[in-house]
Amino acid sequence: MKKILIFAFLAVQERFVRLFMPRVSTHQLLLLPGIESLRWTLGRWRAWRTFELAAKKVPAYRQFLAKHDFPGRLPGNGTVYDEFSQIPEMDKDSYIRPWSTEERCLGGKxxxxxxxxxxxxxxxxxxxxxxxxxxxxxxxxxxxxxxxxxxxxxxxxxxxxxxxxxxxxxxxxxxxxxxxxxxxxxxxxxxxxxxxxxxxxxxxxxxxxxxxxxxxxxxxxxxxxxxxxxxxxxxxxxxxxxxxxxxxxxxxxxxxxxxxxxxxxxxxxxLAIETDFSVALRQAVAEHPKLAARITKQDEYGVLPMIFQFNPYGYLIETNDAGELLVTIVRRENINPRIRYNIHDRGHVMRVRDLKPILREYGLTQVLSEQLLDLPLLFHYGRSDLSVDFNGAVVAPDALRDVIYNEQALLDAVENHRLISYEDAAGNRQLHIALQLNEQATESKELDVERYLGHVVTELRRMNGDFNNAIRTAPDSTLPTVAFYPYRTGPFTDDGRKLKNEYVWQLDGDEVGDWELDFSYTAQQ
Missing domain, CATH: 3.40.50.12780 (ANL, N-terminal domain)
Incomplete structure (x- = not known):
């Protein structure tokens, strides 16, 4: 009976919205302050309904659930969020690649x-x-x-x-x-x-x-x-x-x-956007270590998170045990539903009502003054599958990006950066940190690269305690190396040919030895 009433309510509510679908003002009404709890609850109900619709009408999803021995409906006895969290998560390897596009569509076509x-x-x-x-x-x-x-x-x-x-x-x-x-x-x-x-x-x-x-x-x-x-x-x-x-x-x-x-x-x-409020909050996190420790996982991931706001009426966003975001698009109109889809991004969600007391506690009234929308906050730390491991520590390219961009001389001189993990001749896994100088810096040779080689490692160690400990305990023969490369040389020879920059390379052999290093540095314990 509970499910019947909820789904009937959703049908009436969404039919009303559809009558005004061409009008952006309808969506503005859904973002009004003061109805945060309603948006939050409706989003979870819609996710429930979308899951059962997909389980009933999408051939691939029926097979996917059967493979995981999971029923195509929720009991509806406990809270929607707790029951929804038991649904098996999907990603590109487990769901997108095994089935054809048609099989993943409503009605199988x-x-x-x-x-x-x-x-x-x-x-x-x-x-x-x-x-x-x-x-x-x-x-x-x-x-x-x-x-x-x-x-x-x-x-x-x-x-x-x-x-x-x-x-x-x-x-x-x-x-x-x-x-x-x-x-x-x-x-x-x-x-x-x-x-x-x-x-x-x-x-x-x-x-x-x-x-x-x-x-x-x-x-x-x-x-x-x-x-x-x-x-x-x-x-x-x-x-x-x-x-x-x-x-x-x-x-x-x-x-x-x-x-x-x-x-x-x-x-x-x-899915989510930066607002004046989320930007002000991010800047406050960067300036106040205690606030960062209270509301972020910056110490764990070694990177300042991007902070966005999103509408929970349209998306249910969760975090799994590995710290990765699981996203459900709750609209029933999608012809190719994704339920608890893991894109392998690290992150978590926080409601504004839970954040406000913390900001007041730290006296950050100027951040609160920027708040216009009471939409929940999404903290995003980058891709989990585009990081590299070093002696048990996870190093993210976003952390290297922050090291470069937080130093004006490097910001002006560096075109691109890359974390390169490779195996040396002895079978040891190595980490090479490569930085490409832009054309101007390559020609002028004004950047004091020898000064900044050590700076890069020092800052990464400061930002990431696990990485710092990993260097302290690593054998001398496996300590990370850092090098600056002239524009479009070494590992950056083919840059610009792909749609997006590549920030991580996983190599099978010792290809780094083939690159000419004008300036290089090996980390010290």
């Missing part, structure tokens, strides 16, 4: 019309195709338009969106373009500095340019001296990877603000 196919970047392997039906694309469109409306409301000039995400079949570039075309002026350029600069020169300073791209591209764009950036009004939005607060400050020299979005091709491109 693809709709004849209205389906868009895009693909992931393939950063962890071969690119994967994803199908999105008309209803879920409409939902994504409205969420992106809502975010855009909030951004553009504060602008004095007409907004002009320059979409510099990679175009073609890639999920982000495609969805951004299709979602924003009917609400703003947009030019989809892709990551091409020349065309962006040419466009801004052509259209002049009468617009506020909202430039969307990956953080490394934004940094390189604003450092291009062909344009007088101070003459233009610019807002930056980024996705694909995180940034340090020093990097944000660097980009903000050229813009009115830089805000990130969290998403994934496997799920959706805009």
């Amino acid at each position: 693809l709709p004849r019309r209205g389906v868009v196919v895009d693909e992931s970047s393939g950063s962890s392997g071969v690119p994967t195709s994803w199908v999105r039906g008309p209803d879920e694309r409409e939902a994504t469109r409205q969420l992106l338009q809502l975010g855009f409306a909030r951004t553009s409301k504060a602008l004095d000039k007409q907004p002009f969106v320059l979409n510099a995400f990679s175009l073609g079949a890639w999920a982000t570039g495609m969805n951004v373009t299709s979602s924003l075309t009917d609400v703003t002026m947009i030019k989809s350029i892709g990551p091409d500095k020349d065309k962006i600069i040419q466009t801004m020169q052509e259209f002049g300073t009468g617009f506020t340019y909202i430039i969307l791209s990956y953080p490394p591209f934004l940094k390189a764009l604003f450092e291009d001296t062909r344009l007088r950036w101070q003459d233009y009004d610019i807002v930056a939005a980024f996705g694909g990877e995180g940034i340090s607060e020093n990097m944000r400050a660097h980009i903000n020299k050229y813009t009115h603000g830089a805000f990130g979005s969290y998403g994934a091709s496997d799920l959706e491109i805009n």
Whole structure:
């Protein structure tokens, strides 16, 4: 009886929402403050309903549950969250690859019309195709338009969106373009500095340019001296990877603000967004170690988390025992449901109502003053499957990124970075930390690289206690090495050929010995 009443209520409530589906104002109503508990509860009920719908109508999911000896329904006797947490999690290897796209669709077949196919970047392997039906694309469109409306409301000039995400079949570039075309002026350029600069020169300073791209591209764009950036009004939005607060400050020299979005091709491109409140909280975490220890896992992962806000009415986000995020898209409209999907990102969720007393306790009223939405917070620490192990410690490329971006000289000089794990001739696992100098730093040779070689290791040890202990106990022959490489040399020879930067390499042999090292350093215990 409990399930029947809940599902009937959801049907009535969602039918009401669908009557106003073309209106962004409907979604704005769902984000009003004061109904945080309602959103939280409805999201869990919708996840329950979506699970049982998928278990009934998706052939692959029925087989997946049978393989795990799990029934296709929840008892409904305890709390939804506790019962939902018993459902087996899925990921690309356990669910996406074993079954065909059709088998993973509602009814076991693809709709004849209205389906868009895009693909992931393939950063962890071969690119994967994803199908999105008309209803879920409409939902994504409205969420992106809502975010855009909030951004553009504060602008004095007409907004002009320059979409510099990679175009073609890639999920982000495609969805951004299709979602924003009917609400703003947009030019989809892709990551091409020349065309962006040419466009801004052509259209002049009468617009506020909202430039969307990956953080490394934004940094390189604003450092291009062909344009007088101070003459233009610019807002930056980024996705694909995180940034340090020093990097944000660097980009903000050229813009009115830089805000990130969290998403994934496997799920959706805009699961969560940075807000003024989440950015202020992140900066407070960076400045107050006691606050960081209280609400984050920064000490455990050795990296300052990105902090976003998300709508629990649309997504149920959990954390498994390994510290990885499990995401359920709770909308029943998705033709290819994902239930407790593990994208292998580290993170956790915290409700604003639980955070407020802690901020007051530390006297951080200035952070509280930035709070507009009472949406829960998502703390994100990067990919769990794109880290490397060293003597029992986990080292994340995001931690190396923060070391580089938190030192102005390195921020100005380093083009890319990479953690390289390989096996030497004696069979020992080694860690090589590679940093690529940009063209200017390579030519000028102004960076005191010998000074910063040791600095990189020292900072990584300071940020990550496990890594520090791992170095202290490692045999001398396996201590990590650090090297700076001139632009497009060594492990960076082929950089720029892929959609996204590669930050981790796992090599089978001692290929590092083939690279010419002008400056190298071996960590000291």
